[in-house]
Amino acid sequence: xxxxxxxxxxxTKARPSRQVxxxxxxxxxxxxxILLKNMLSQEWVELxxxxxxxxxxxxxxxxxxxxxxxxxxxxxxxxxxxxxRLMDESPIAEIAGSIMNTPVCFYMDQMxxxxxxxxxxxxxxxxxxxxxxxxxxxxxAWVCADPVPRAASLEMLRGSHRxxxxxxxxxxxxxxxxxxxxxxxxxxxxxxKVLIGREAHSQWTYFxxxxxxxxxxxxxxxxxxxxxxxxxxxxxxxxVILFHGNIVHSAKGGLxxxxxxxxxxxxxxxxxxxxxxxxxxxxxxPLALYDYQPQDGQALMAFPEVFPIAWSPS
Ligand SMILES: O=C(O)CCC(=O)C(=O)O
Numbered sequence: 143x144x145x146x147x148x149x150x151x152x153x154t155k156a157r158p159s160r161q162v163x164x165x166x167x168x169x170x171x172x173x174x175x176i177l178l179k180n181m182l183s184q185e186w187v188e189l190x191x192x193x194x195x196x197x198x199x200x201x202x203x204x205x206x207x208x209x210x211x212x213x214x215x216x217x218x219x220x221x222x223x224x225x226x227r228l229m230d231e232s233p234i235a236e237i238a239g240s241i242m243n244t245p246v247c248f249y250m251d252q253m254x255x256x257x258x259x260x261x262x263x264x265x266x267x268x269x270x271x272x273x274x275x276x277x278x279x280x281x282x283a284w285v286c287a288d289p290v291p292r293a294a295s296l297e298m299l300r301g302s303h304r305x306x307x308x309x310x311x312x313x314x315x316x317x318x319x320x321x322x323x324x325x326x327x328x329x330x331x332x333x334x335k336v337l338i339g340r341e342a343h344s345q346w347t348y349f350x351x352x353x354x355x356x357x358x359x360x361x362x363x364x365x366x367x368x369x370x371x372x373x374x375x376x377x378x379x380x381x382v383i384l385f386h387g388n389i390v391h392s393a394k395g396g397l398x399x400x401x402x403x404x405x406x407x408x409x410x411x412x413x414x415x416x417x418x419x420x421x422x423x424x425x426x427x428p429l430a431l432y433d434y435q436p437q438d439g440q441a442l443m444a445f446p447e448v449f450p451i452a453w454s455p456s
Contacts, residue, residue, distance in 0.1 A: 154231065155230075155231055155232070155233060155235060155236060155452075155453060156183075156186070156231060156232060156233050157233055157236065158181045158182070158233035158236060158237050159180055159181055159182065159183055159233075159380070160180060160181065161240070162178065162237060162240040162241055166178060166241070167240075167241055167243065170241045170384060170386075172301070173298070173300045173301060173373060174298065174300065174301055174302060174303030174304070174385060174386040174388070174389040175296075175298040175300075175303075175373060175383065175384065175385035175386065175389055175391070176241070176383070176384050176385075177375040177377065177381055177382075177383050178237065178381060178382045178383070178384060179378075179381050180380055180381065181233065181237055181380065181381065181382045182232065182233065182234075182285065182379075182380045182381075182382065183380070184380070186228065186232045186233070186380075187287065187379040187380055189224050189227060189228050189232070190224075190225075190228055190285055190287050190379075190406060191287040191404070192224040193218070193219075193222045193223075193224030193225035193226075193227075193228055193406070194218075194222075194225070194253055194255065194287055194404040194405075194406060195404075196222040196223070196224055196225070197215050197218040197221070197222040197225060197253050197255075198213065198253070198255050198404075200221065200222070201213075201215070202215070202221060203343070203344045203345040203346055204216040204217060204342075204343065204346045206347060206348055210262075211256060211257065211259075211260070211261075211262035212254065212255075212256055212262040212263075212264065213253070213254070213255040213256075214252060214253065214254055214255075215252065215253040215255075216250070216252055216346065216425055216426075217250055217251060217252075217343070217428070217429075218251060218252070218253040218406070219251045219408075220429070225251065225253075225406065228406075229248055229251065229408060229452075234283050234285070234382070234408060234410075235248065235410065235452035235453035236453045237283060237382050237384070238281045238283045238384065238408075238410035238453075239410065239412070239452075239453040239454070239455065240455070241281060241384050242279050242281060242412050243455055244279050244412035244413060244455070245412065245413060245443075245451045245453065245454040245455070246279075246281070246410040246411060246412055246451070246452055246453055247410070247411055247442060247443060247449035247450060247451055247452055248408065248409075248410060248449065248452050249273075249275065249280075249409040249410065249411045249415075249428065249442065249449070250273070250408070250409050250425070250428055251406060251407065251408040251409070252406070252407050253404075253405070253406055254393070254404075254405045254406075254407070255402065255404050255405075256294075256402060256403040256404070257402050258399055258400055258401050258402050259398060259399070260395075260396065260397070260398050261294040261395050261396070261397050261398070261399055261403050262395045263392065263393060263394060263395025263396065264392055264393035264395075265312050265313075265392055266312070266360055266361075266363045266364065266390060266391070266392040267309070267311060267312050267360065267390070267391070267392065268302075268308065268309050268311075268360070268388060268389065268390050268391075269282060269387050269388075269409070270308060270387045270388050271308050271309060271310065271311050271354075271357065271420065271422045272311055272422070272423065272424045272425045273409075273420070273423065273425055273427075274336070274417055274418055274419050274420055274423050274427055275387075275411065275415055275416070275417060275418060275442065276415070276416060276418040277387075277411065277412070277414040277415030277416055278412075278414055279411060279412025279413065279414045279415055280386065280387030280388070280409065280410070280411055280412070280415055281384055281385070281386060281387065281409075281410050281412075282384065282385050282386075282387060282407050282408070282409050282410075283382055283383075283384055283407065283408050283410065284296060284382070284383040284384075284385065284405060284406070284407045285379075285381075285382055285383075285405065285406055285407075286377055286379060286403065286404065286405040286406075287379060287404040287405075287406075288379065288399075288401050288402060288403050288404055289376075289377065289378050289379065290376070290377040290403055290405075291376050291377075291397065292374045292375055292376050292394070293394050293396070293397040294393065294394055294395070294397045294399060294403055295374055295375060295376065295377045295383075295393065295394065296374065296375075296377075296383055296385070296391055296392070296393050297372050297373065297374040297391060297392050297393065297394055298372070298373045298374070298385055298389050298390070298391045299363065299370050299371065299372060299373075299389065299390040299391070300371040300372070300373050301371070302388070302389050302390040303385075303386035303387075303388040303389040304388075305388075305390075307358060308357055308388075308422075309357060309358055309359065309360045309390070310353055310354055310355075310357035310358065310359055310360065310422060311353070311354075311422055311424055312360060313348040313349065313424065314348065314349060314351050314352055314353040314354075314422075314424055315349050315350075315351065315352045315353065316352075316353060317352045317353065317355060320352075323352070324352050327351075327352055327421075328421075331419070331421045334419070336419060336423075336427065336432075337351060337419075337421070337423050338350070338351060338423050338424070338425070338426045338427075339426070339432070340426065340427075340429060340432040342426040343426055343429050346426065348424060350424075351422075351423065351424045353422070354420075354421045354422035356421065357422055360390065361390070363390070363392070364392075374394070387409065410452070411442050411443075411449070413441060413443055414441070415441065415442050415443075416438075416439050416440055416441045416442065417436040417437065417438060417439070417440045417441075417442065418438050418439075419438055428448060428449075430447070430448045431445065431448050434448065
């Protein structure tokens with residue numbers, strides 16, 4: 143046995159503070175999102191806080207908005223040891239899998255770090271259009287190191303996970319700004335190439351890729367809020383907000399808080415989630431997946447070295 147094997151931590155998972163209830167499972171399926179109260183013990187909240195601070199203090203090539211009112215990091219658990227442990231050992235995988243009653247694997251994670259003061263908004267968007275994945279069994283687990291009143295917390299369009307539409311991501315280069323490069327991207331896509339390569343893991347921005355004009359624009363929710371059924375919650379550390387990968391959501395801004403609002407979101411996939419090369423891709427595939435050159439329609443779980451099952455119903 144080599145040295146690293148001797149010191150490797152077993153990837154056993156802790157149990158949640160309580161079980162997800164049948165009513166919560168039905169509400170998630172109907173609405174596409176739910177606040178689960180009191181799921182994580184203080185130990186996990188502390189690890190989350192340390193992990194977010196570590197990622198914040200160690201920006202990498204995938205950190206967007208360093209020193210800005212909204213800092214977003216892609217795949218922070220790949221370099222923050224505490225976030226890695228949170229993903230490997232905390233009850234979050236079980237909580238995500240329980241709401242769908244399916245085995246789940248970890249797909250990717252993000253950090254949203256908003257410093258104390260006037261809290262920045264996160265724009266209305268849908269998550270799936272950014273990634274080369276598709277499927278119904280996609281759930282996002284959002285946790286925060288700080289208390290967040292509803293006015294700075296996540297908001298969801300109730301039931302929009304069932305609208306059967308993929309919207310255009312709200313960020314990206316306008317194809318009109320560089321028609322030649324946009325044409326080349328269309329040709330690359332038609333030729334079956336992955337648009338965002340592994341090198342993006344070293345250097346990346348939301349504006350490296352072009353908006354996909356073939357996708358419909360998001361509805362103008364903010365300017366006509368009363369036309370939509372918007373869900374939102376006050377959040378306390380230890381709670382978990384779960385939401386479907388296809389739901390339209392945002393985070394409200396404008397409130398002044400005396401403390402930062404530091405959140406982490408991880409995306410978990412069930413057996414029906416498969417690879418789908420998207421023209422609207424703006425976030426790279428998980429690094430290890432590039433070695434396997436996945437084809438459209440292949441289940442993520444067909445790549446157990448990259449996506450080992452993190453939790454299964456017993
Ligand atoms: O925490 C936030 O402000 C935004 C989170 C979000 O949009 C997401 O996790 O997809």
